[in-house]
Amino acid sequence: MSEAVQAYTVRLELVDEPGELLRALEPISENGGNLLSVLHERGNLTPRGRIPIEVDLEATPERFDAIVESLRDAGVNVVQAGAERYSEELVVILSGHLVETDLSETLTHIQGSGEVSVTDVSLSAPGGTGDVSSARLRLATESGGIDGVLDAIDDLAEEKGLRVITPLTEGEA
Amino acid sequence: MKLAVMGAGAVGASVLDLAAEYGHEVVAIADSSSAAVDSHGLNPEAVTDRKAETGTVGDHDPADALAADYDVLVEATPTTLGDAEPGYSHVVEAFERDCHVVLANKGPVAERYADVRAAEEASDGDLLFEATVAGAIPALSTVADLGPTHVTAVRGVLNGTANFVLSRMAAEGLDYEHVLAEAQDLGVAEADPSFDVEGTDAALKCVILANVLYDREYTLADASVEGIANLSGSVLELAAEDGRTVRLIGEVQDGEIRVGPRLVPENGTLAVTGTRNIVQLDTAFAGRLNISGRGAGGPETASAVLADVGRLAKR
Numbered sequence: 061m062s063e064a065v066q067a068y069t070v071r072l073e074l075v076d077e078p079g080e081l082l083r084a085l086e087p088i089s090e091n092g093g094n095l096l097s098v099l100h101e102r103g104n105l106t107p108r109g110r111i112p113i114e115v116d117l118e119a120t121p122e123r124f125d126a127i128v129e130s131l132r133d134a135g136v137n138v139v140q141a142g143a144e145r146y147s148e149e150l151v152v153i154l155s156g157h158l159v160e161t162d163l164s165e166t167l168t169h170i171q172g173s174g175e176v177s178v179t180d181v182s183l184s185a186p187g188g189t190g191d192v193s194s195a196r197l198r199l200a201t202e203s204g205g206i207d208g209v210l211d212a213i214d215d216l217a218e219e220k221g222l223r224v225i226t227p228l229t230e231g232e233a
Numbered sequence: 234m235k236l237a238v239m240g241a242g243a244v245g246a247s248v249l250d251l252a253a254e255y256g257h258e259v260v261a262i263a264d265s266s267s268a269a270v271d272s273h274g275l276n277p278e279a280v281t282d283r284k285a286e287t288g289t290v291g292d293h294d295p296a297d298a299l300a301a302d303y304d305v306l307v308e309a310t311p312t313t314l315g316d317a318e319p320g321y322s323h324v325v326e327a328f329e330r331d332c333h334v335v336l337a338n339k340g341p342v343a344e345r346y347a348d349v350r351a352a353e354e355a356s357d358g359d360l361l362f363e364a365t366v367a368g369a370i371p372a373l374s375t376v377a378d379l380g381p382t383h384v385t386a387v388r389g390v391l392n393g394t395a396n397f398v399l400s401r402m403a404a405e406g407l408d409y410e411h412v413l414a415e416a417q418d419l420g421v422a423e424a425d426p427s428f429d430v431e432g433t434d435a436a437l438k439c440v441i442l443a444n445v446l447y448d449r450e451y452t453l454a455d456a457s458v459e460g461i462a463n464l465s466g467s468v469l470e471l472a473a474e475d476g477r478t479v480r481l482i483g484e485v486q487d488g489e490i491r492v493g494p495r496l497v498p499e500n501g502t503l504a505v506t507g508t509r510n511i512v513q514l515d516t517a518f519a520g521r522l523n524i525s526g527r528g529a530g531g532p533e534t535a536s537a538v539l540a541d542v543g544r545l546a547k548r
């Protein structure tokens with residue numbers, strides 16, 4: 061039942077610290093990926109002061125998913141995984157009975173709503189997880205994908221009785 | 234100009250008080266049960282004292298104020314939804330008498346814009362309503378100067394009560410209930426704050442802007458509205474950790490009206506604090522304009538009313 065090996069590009073953002081690159085590459089070989097090339101753009105920082113790295117690798121789709129997951133588990137910021145380039149980032153806050161309404165299912169649903177990746181989640185539950193809590197999600201989408209993602213989040217929030225606070229993009233200047 | 238003022242609350246009383254300052258005179262004023270009428274001009278102090286002592290402004294019937302001899306009717310009765318009464322009938326009656334109308338009351342232009350414009354059309358009188366959007370801020374006259382078709386979007390903080398609550402919650406880490414109670418003690422929020430915290434008031438202002446910007450009638454039913462009632466303090470906390478804050482933002486763009494709590498940069502232009510309002514206009518040829526200031530209050534709103542009266546006097 062082995063699936064065909066495919067080529068993938070993974071775009072990572074690393075903090076500028078010794079050993080970071082090695083730490084980021086380990087999960088690839090550990091999960092059976094075959095490293096093809098690493099493009100280390102030193103001196104070229106992301107807006108958040110990170111170093112962008114582009115990694116080309118080969119793996120089966122199944123293994124590739126495991127690689128991305130373990131990269132994220134290892135705290136590596138995966139900006140783009142696979143063929144799609146996530147070029148827009150946005151932050152939304154969800155608030156309500158997040159735990160009761162299954163936060164991980166909510167996140168999975170958002171990830172499944174299009175070319176979007178949840179790159180960071182911060183939870184605040186001052187009254188405990190049984191009470192109203194809030195989560196700040198950092199999302200990366202492909203260029204022009206923000207509106208579609210926001211619509212999907214709005215629908216999901218309505219369905220689950222959650223409140224969504226979206227960024228006012230036009231007004232930021 | 235000779236003014237008749239319908240409504241003797243915070244706004245009506247301030248119009249009465251400040252009219253002379255602007256070179257106009259109030260010849261009639263009405264509250265819900267009485268009216269004072271004097272064709273030589275009312276004495277503001279006498280009327281205000283009587284209102285404070287007896288609850289009435291004079292010995293006349295409210296209808297006598299409408300029937301008095303005036304150039305401009307100032308409508309400052311409570312904003313109501315749906316039929317926009319009693320304001321709407323006052324407007325129609327003034328237009329039937331070929332008088333001008335200046336509104337502080339949002340109802341007629343938010344809920345019955347087409348009807349009001351039709352009544353104006355059939356009259357020699359003109360309609361202005363600067364005070365209905367963001368109190369002292371000259372939002373509508375700026376739109377008129379730019380030309381409505383040159384304004385591509387309007388957004389802003391249009392409700393001081395909601396903004397006070399959000400900015401206090403963020404600054405002090407206090408929860409919604411606590412800050413709302415404090416706002417009520419300070420007189421910033423009304424005993425029933427629902428119009429403000431549910432986003433209705435901000436939405437009415439956006440509807441009025443949309444009516445001015447676009448060539449069709451909008452009402453509250455055309456707006457997508459979410460308020461800030463019971464917003465969890467954890468939302469503001471998470472926003473602050475990321476250099477952002479939450480504001481109740483009204484937006485009019487591409488024919489759509491939307492009001493809701495939104496993330497904005499913590500030190501950004503739209504993150505005004507306290508009861509301050511801000512109106513941001515995107516224009517076709519003049520870039521972006523930001524006008525901020527006091528969005529409510531008796532004298533503030535009366536100054537917008539009297540600015541409209543001044544514009545009518547020049548026509």
Ligand SMILES: NC(=O)c1ccc[n+]([C@@H]2O[C@H](COP(=O)([O-])OP(=O)(O)OC[C@H]3O[C@@H](n4cnc5c(N)ncnc54)[C@H](OP(=O)(O)O)[C@@H]3O)[C@@H](O)[C@H]2O)c1
Pocket residue numbers: 239240241242243244245263264265266295308309310311312313319337338339340364365368528529530531534
């Ligand atoms: N306050 C602000 O900062 C502000 C800003 C912008 C726009 N506005 C709008 O301006 C209007 C007035 O606001 P406000 O704060 O002055 O309200 P308010 O203090 O509640 O005063 C309303 C006044 O209208 C009178 N009234 C009610 N029904 C009437 C009727 N059928 N005929 C004549 N008078 C009647 C009331 O009479 P009684 O005294 O007998 O009750 C009261 O004097 C509202 O539509 C409001 O939305 C207010």
